[in-house]
Amino acid sequence: MIFSNTSDVIKAEGVLKTAGYSIRVMSPPAQYRTGCDLAIDFPLVEQFGIVRCLKEEEIIPLDILPLSEERLEPLKICRVTDFGDYLMIKAANMKITVHKISRKIVNISGGGCPDVPYLASEMIGKRLSEAPSPRKLGYTLCAYSLNVAFDEAHRVMEEQSC
Amino acid sequence: MLVLAGTIPIQGLPLLAGQGVLTPEGLVINDHVLDKNRGTAAMMTTVAVVCKKYGLRPPLCVVAGDTGKRDGSSKVYAYLTEHLEELHPEVMAFHYIMPDIVRNNRLVKAIKRLERKPLLIADAGSMYVAKAGGHAPYYDIFTPDMGELAFLADEKADHPAYTRGFIWHMNQEVHELVHRAYHWKNAANILFVKGSTDYICRSGQVLTSISQPSVPELEAIGGTGDTITGMLTALAYRGGDLIEACMIAARANREAGSLAKPTPATQVDKIIECIPQALHKAETSLVESLMEGASRVQDSSAMVANGENIVTH
Numbered sequence: 001m002i003f004s005n006t007s008d009v010i011k012a013e014g015v016l017k018t019a020g021y022s023i024r025v026m027s028p029p030a031q032y033r034t035g036c037d038l039a040i041d042f043p044l045v046e047q048f049g050i051v052r053c054l055k056e057e058e059i060i061p062l063d064i065l066p067l068s069e070e071r072l073e074p075l076k077i078c079r080v081t082d083f084g085d086y087l088m089i090k091a092a093n094m095k096i097t098v099h100k101i102s103r104k105i106v107n108i109s110g111g112g113c114p115d116v117p118y119l120a121s122e123m124i125g126k127r128l129s130e131a132p133s134p135r136k137l138g139y140t141l142c143a144y145s146l147n148v149a150f151d152e153a154h155r156v157m158e159e160q161s162c
Numbered sequence: 163m164l165v166l167a168g169t170i171p172i173q174g175l176p177l178l179a180g181q182g183v184l185t186p187e188g189l190v191i192n193d194h195v196l197d198k199n200r201g202t203a204a205m206m207t208t209v210a211v212v213c214k215k216y217g218l219r220p221p222l223c224v225v226a227g228d229t230g231k232r233d234g235s236s237k238v239y240a241y242l243t244e245h246l247e248e249l250h251p252e253v254m255a256f257h258y259i260m261p262d263i264v265r266n267n268r269l270v271k272a273i274k275r276l277e278r279k280p281l282l283i284a285d286a287g288s289m290y291v292a293k294a295g296g297h298a299p300y301y302d303i304f305t306p307d308m309g310e311l312a313f314l315a316d317e318k319a320d321h322p323a324y325t326r327g328f329i330w331h332m333n334q335e336v337h338e339l340v341h342r343a344y345h346w347k348n349a350a351n352i353l354f355v356k357g358s359t360d361y362i363c364r365s366g367q368v369l370t371s372i373s374q375p376s377v378p379e380l381e382a383i384g385g386t387g388d389t390i391t392g393m394l395t396a397l398a399y400r401g402g403d404l405i406e407a408c409m410i411a412a413r414a415n416r417e418a419g420s421l422a423k424p425t426p427a428t429q430v431d432k433i434i435e436c437i438p439q440a441l442h443k444a445e446t447s448l449v450e451s452l453m454e455g456a457s458r459v460q461d462s463s464a465m466v467a468n469g470e471n472i473v474t475h
Contacts (some may be wrong), residue, residue: 007230027324036287036321048383072324072346078270081381086426088382092330093309093322097382098428108428109384110307112286112322114258115230116172117201120384139230140260141323 001040001050002032002063006141007021009038009146014135015057016040021050025144027072029065036141041067074144075160078152087156093150094142096123098153100160103128105153114139128154163250164221164399165280166209167242168202168257169234173225173266179245182210182223191223199429201258204385205285208269208392208434209255210449215438216334216400220435235287243272253278256288257388261321266291274388279464281398284350285391292346293322294435301350303404308357314349315342317417341366352404354394360412362405369405372412377419385430390415391435406448408454412443 003009007023009149021042028039044066044116054061074092081088092118097107097115104127112127115138123131134147153161166182180192189207196203209221228234237261246269246475254273255299266288267434273279281308284292290302291312298304306314309330313322315338316329332339336355343349344366355361358381359373380386390411397407415433417440422432 005232027320033263033294033320035263035266035291046225072318072326075325075327075330083379083382083426086382088426090309092325093307093313095382099427107382107384107429109382109386110309112258112261112288112290112310113230114228114232114235114260114287115170116169117258118229119201121171121197124384139232141321143230145323148345 001042001061002028002037002065003059004062005139006036006038006144008059009040010053010135010138011057012040012059015053016042016050017061018054021046021053021143023050025074029067029071038141038144050155063146067157076148078149080152080156087153089153089156092145093154094145094149096149096153098128098155098157103157105131108146111142111146112141115139116142116146119143119146127160128157164209164219164245164250164395165224165254166206166221166257166395167224167238167248167254167259167398168258168286169228170196170202170225170229171200171229173229175225175234177224177234177241179222179224179241182206183220183388184210189457193274193347195448196225198434199385199431201286201385201388204434205255205257205388205392205395208437209396209434211398211434211437212393212441213399213440214231216396218396218400226386231237232260232262235262236265238266239265239269241267243269244361246272249362252271253281253283253395253399255283255285255391257286257391258354259287259291261287261291261294261307263291263295264337266297267296269307270295270297278345282350283391283395283398285387290321292350296347297350303352303394303408304350305387305394308355311336311339311343311353311355312351315346317346317348336361337368354390354408354412356390359382361368362408362412364405370409372409372416375416375420377416379424379426379428380419382417382426383424383428383430383433385435386415386419388398389418389433391428393441410441410444412449414440416417417443420455
């Protein structure tokens with residue numbers, strides 16, 4: 001399933017996973033690539049349900065096509081660095097740093113797409129629980145990676161408080 | 163002329179093409195004040211600071227507002243493609259921009275039509291699209307961090323987010339990643355790899371590494387990679403050897419970090435304030451190490467003349 005922008009893919013992924021569909025976010029086929037884009041892989045038999053589910057959320061795919069070529073999956077592995085009072089979580093080319101006690105986001109580093117500095121200005125200074133999710137505000141693959149780091153930061157901080 | 167290009171995270175900011183002027187409030191381009199703590203503006207502010215220190219002509223900055231919707235990026239690509247010839251660029255640095263292979267291909271074509279090729283430096287989204295479009299070897303300098311080096315080393319990835327796990331996990335194997343990036347023609351002539359140790363590479367080889375002074379907190383601070391790219395760009399514009407410019411930029415960024423005494427929560431404007439002093443320290447240290455090297459060569463020559471064995475490390 002191809003979309004007109006990465007933001008729609010990020011939203012569609014959230015909607016479809018919440019609805020219980022087994023989907024994967026992947027790179028689009030070569031003819032659709034611009035250098036910063038995503039597509040969604042899904043079982044063809046579930047097409048009607050999936051499209052209806054997205055329509056209800058006003059997310060309309062640009063195209064749906066069967067594919068056989070090998071494509072890449074976005075990186076979802078994180079690396080954590082402990083700075084004492086702060087934790088830095090890195091996913092792909094994105095880093096988010098959180099103060100351990102206040103849980104405030106103190107820095108966002110890395111990336112190269114235009115929404116990264118925008119997300120930084122919206123998220124820095126806010127607690128993890130209050131900060132807007134890159135999934136909601138972002139448009140690009142860098143935002144996707146930042147979201148992976150953001151989710152991991154939530155998980156690690158929860159683990160630390162247990 | 164020194165031309166800098168990139169996007170600014172302000173929705174609706176029109177295309178601006180003008181001199182970057184330093185003010186206490188921030189970098190001013192065509193009467194618009196830009197926040198120097200973020201991305202492209204951090205890089206451009208650093209360039210303006212270094213140009214001022216060395217009495218160089220201020221840079222021409224080409225920016226437009228873009229929060230990820232591609233609108234501002236498209237304007238920057240279009241402006242550069244259409245106006246390149248009249249800008250007479252000697253050095254060009256490209257920064258945060260939406261990777262767009264088609265538009266960047268047009269821009270590269272326009273650069274190739276110029277009478278004299280400018281020195282090309284790319285960081286952030288501009289580096290991603292240069293690699294994805296197959297133009298990396300045409301550029302003179304890329305400034306990746308370790309994650310981005312893994313992306314350059316992965317011949318299949320169009321964006322760092324698609325770097326395959328087995329390559330991303332090779333983060334301790336810098337030489338192998340550098341070799342792969344050059345092997346697949348995904349590196350510029352010079353790679354400046356930013357990290358806890360900085361690596362300066364050319365033609366598939368790591369020429370030198372810089373790790374002192376060590377300020378681990380810098381990795382967490384957004385913009386500390388942009389200050390390296392900014393210093394390097396201005397030093398390249400000043401002229402001289404590019405590898406030396408890389409060494410000075412690496413050392414100066416660390417010195418600026420050390421002078422600012424940062425925590426992981428420090429914002430990059432505090433680092434930028436220390437750059438003029440840090441550059442002085444970095445240049446002094448480079449001159450000292452070159453003199454030390456020269457005296458070692460003299461000593462070695464004397465030892466050879468005396469028939470003694472020499473061991474190098």
